[in-house]
Amino acid sequence: MKTAARSDVIVLGGLTMDLTYFVKQWPKVNEAVQASSYELCPGGKGFNQATAVKRSGGIVNFIGSIGNDNFSKQIIGNLKKEGINADGIINYKDIRTDLIGIIVDPSGTPGFIGIRQSTYQLTPNIIETKISLIKNAKVLLVNSEVRLETVIQALTIAKTSGLITVYNPAPPEKLPENIYKLIDYFTPNIWEARMISGMNNASASELATHFKNKGTGTALITTGRDGCVVASDRGLKSYMAFPINEVDETGAGDTFCGYFAYHLSKKEPLEECIRIASAAGALACTKVGGRSAPTASELKGFLAKNKGRLL
Incomplete structure (x- = not known):
């Protein structure tokens, strides 16, 4: 039997093809809008997060599933190009690979429409066959692209195995109460946090406190240009965002999560x-x-330019 490769981070999530349209305005009902340009490339939150881990300098393994079509071949090729271990990926012959449509307006704000077919083939039983991959990692990073019962199974295995x-x-859905005690770091954006909690008008601070009280180790609510708010055992704290000229925020949250997970694996301070x-x-x-995550060298240069900036 092949020994499972060790990793800093094991990612469980979606593998998709992303079709992104860049438009001057959102289409109204029955309106046809011409895009200024488009891109077709492999994506999915899982792929984006794994790419961020790898580009940050980490060793990353991936658990996911794809169909049997040209999209799946492009995805595997891009995984190899990024240096992401694909031993945990299952190829289903009679299923189509997931396709996501993305619309981006001039402000860089995206909207999404998609279908999950291949990703939904990942069941708790499948996760049981990937235990060695999970146990040989330091951090499990998982999102809601896969079935909720699969998320819970992976979190349970990771937690009992001593992983962070x-x-x-994301995408957000109502969560059972017993999931929170399995989570060391809970990282929704403010919209997702409101959807999950049902607190539609709550502030980031209120949401972070809410999820911390639910039993998560640390609740971290990202708010885009306004930074993030963190509720931990040390209390509540806000962090400012870095100012930039925004083009497209599609992969920002995934990049945040990937870099965050890798540096947690290095046991760096929160x-x-x-x-x-x-x-x-x-x-x-x-x-x-x-998949817009910067490389470690690009990030180093950016941080050097912002050396005097405090969070």
């Missing part, structure tokens, strides 16, 4: 993990597409 667990609950992840997320907004 990071859960990015504030340093947030500083680095915030800078990486900001840089991602200056590029087009979901």
